[in-house]
Amino acid sequence: xxxxxxxxxxxxxxxxxxxxxxxxxxxxxxxxxxxxxxxxxxxxxxxxxxxxxxxxxxxxxxxxxxxxxxxxxxxxxxxxxxxxxxxxxxxxxxxxxxxxxxxxxxxxxxxxxxxxxxxxxxxxxxxxxxxxxxxxxxxxxxxxxxxxxxxxxxxxxxxx
Amino acid sequence: xxxxxxxxxxxxxxxxxxxxxxxxxxxxxxxxxxxxxxxxxxxxxxxxxxxxxxxxxxxxxxxxxxxxxxxxxxxxxxxxxxxxxxxxxxxxxxxxxxxxxxxxxxxxxxxxxxxxxxxxxxxxxxxxxxxxxxxxxxxxxxxxxxxxxxxxxxxxxxxxxxxxxxxxxxxxxxxxxxxxxxxxxxxxxxxxxxxxxxxxxxxxxxxxxxxxxxxxxxxxxxxxxxxxxxxxxxxxxxxxxxxxxxxxxxxxxxxxxxxxxxxxxxxx
Numbered sequence: 001x002x003x004x005x006x007x008x009x010x011x012x013x014x015x016x017x018x019x020x021x022x023x024x025x026x027x028x029x030x031x032x033x034x035x036x037x038x039x040x041x042x043x044x045x046x047x048x049x050x051x052x053x054x055x056x057x058x059x060x061x062x063x064x065x066x067x068x069x070x071x072x073x074x075x076x077x078x079x080x081x082x083x084x085x086x087x088x089x090x091x092x093x094x095x096x097x098x099x100x101x102x103x104x105x106x107x108x109x110x111x112x113x114x115x116x117x118x119x120x121x122x123x124x125x126x127x128x129x130x131x132x133x134x135x136x137x138x139x140x141x142x143x144x145x146x147x148x149x150x151x152x153x154x155x156x157x158x159x160x
Numbered sequence: 161x162x163x164x165x166x167x168x169x170x171x172x173x174x175x176x177x178x179x180x181x182x183x184x185x186x187x188x189x190x191x192x193x194x195x196x197x198x199x200x201x202x203x204x205x206x207x208x209x210x211x212x213x214x215x216x217x218x219x220x221x222x223x224x225x226x227x228x229x230x231x232x233x234x235x236x237x238x239x240x241x242x243x244x245x246x247x248x249x250x251x252x253x254x255x256x257x258x259x260x261x262x263x264x265x266x267x268x269x270x271x272x273x274x275x276x277x278x279x280x281x282x283x284x285x286x287x288x289x290x291x292x293x294x295x296x297x298x299x300x301x302x303x304x305x306x307x308x309x310x311x312x313x314x315x316x317x318x319x320x321x322x323x324x325x326x327x328x329x330x331x332x333x334x335x336x337x338x339x340x341x342x343x344x345x346x347x348x349x350x351x352x353x354x355x356x357x358x359x360x361x362x363x364x365x366x367x368x369x370x371x372x373x374x375x376x377x378x379x380x381x382x383x384x385x386x387x388x389x390x391x392x393x394x395x396x397x398x399x400x401x402x403x404x405x406x407x408x409x410x411x412x413x414x415x416x417x418x419x420x421x422x423x424x425x426x427x428x
Contacts, residue, residue, distance in 0.1 A: 018199055020203075021203075022202075022203035024207055024275050024276070027276065027350055027411045030280040031280040033278075033280075053161065053164060054164045054165045057168065058171060062175070066195070066196055067196050067200075067277075067278065068278040068282070069277045069279060069284050069313070069320055071176055071180055072175045072176070072192075073174075073175035073176040074172075074176060077169055080168040080169055081165075081169075084165050117281075119176065126327045126328050129348070132280070132281050135280070
């Protein structure tokens with residue numbers, strides 16, 4: 001059994017992801033920002049599936065919801081399901097190259113947004129277009145840089 | 161893994177469908193609004209610092225030019241206010257003659273915009289006044305040029321407001337010129353409102369100003385909301401499609417005004 005250490009790196013990176021979400025951008029650019037919290041969360045699940053799992057996904061999802069004003073829990077349900085997928089198949093996903101991994105992540109992020117959008121429509125919110133899927137496409141471009149960056153910090157601080 | 165996932169999803173469903181509007185959770189909700197405001201403030205800190213630095217290094221001549229312009233503007237506005245007082249008094253007398261109730265007197269409180277929330281499908285602002293400053297849910301939000309929206313979530317020291325262009329927002333309006341009433345709904349685009357249920361034969365023209373009608377009791381009457389840009393009349397249809405652009409600049413400026421209802425301020 002390996003001793004768990006470096007929790008602060010994981011928590012800190014998620015906090016940074018939330019800050020990245022909150023950075024002010026011009027209104028027309030908002031759809032083209034990647035989904036930072038989910039990208040960061042998926043990396044940690046893929047790297048340390050024994051430590052970061054569905055409960056972490058639930059927490060990160062609820063924090064994201066509180067930040068962007070969605071009903072608390074809407075993103076979290078999708079995040080839990082997406083993380084379940086990664087937990088079941090992390091050994092396979094690890095074998096993929098960056099491009100293929102990015103595609104998987106984009107697919108999972110679009111799944112999360114789709115579930116969130118359905119739940120919100122159910123609760124009386126209204127979505128007029130499919131623009132909510134744009135962050136998933138942009139996240140695809142950001143997967144490799146995010147993965148390399150977080151991997152560097154994981155090894156540097158020996159998080160395990 | 162399985163039971164944890166079930167637990168997580170169960171908690172979320174509880175949050176979504178039962179706990180969301182539960183009155184017992186007012187304190188955690190306020191805390192969440194305040195925490196979100198702190199995160200938005202920290203994220204915006206580099207930008208605010210940059211703006212602050214720009215202000216600090218403004219040249220003397222630029223400041224003097226600014227001052228001269230503001231003094232002129234102030235003079236013009238003061239002149240207009242004098243006229244306004246006379247008109248208000250006159251209006252009050254007419255209303256008394258017509259035996260109609262006097263309109264509610266409103267004052268405003270200035271709040272600073274911290275950020276626009278991150279969700280691309282939503283138009284919401286985070287502002288720096290909360291329940292400690294007697295902000296309440298439903299309080300109208302005004303910009304310099306017109307109505308901006310209403311407060312929807314209140315924290316202790318900050319709150320979140322929904323803009324009139326959000327796809328879930330609607331505001332009762334009337335045409336200033338003819339008094340025709342309608343409902344201006346948001347579309348999810350910052351420069352576009354749709355006025356619904358306007359019969360094709362109604363007296364309404366492009367360029368007309370829409371003001372709040374005061375129906376519904378939420379927004380005070382008489383504040384400018386939008387200017388009509390396009391009216392599409394389709395032969396055979398009994399309603400015309402009316403599109404308007406908001407008068408307030410919703411994505412610019414650093415300050416907004418919260419209307420204080422003097423008649424019911426005590427009860428809120």
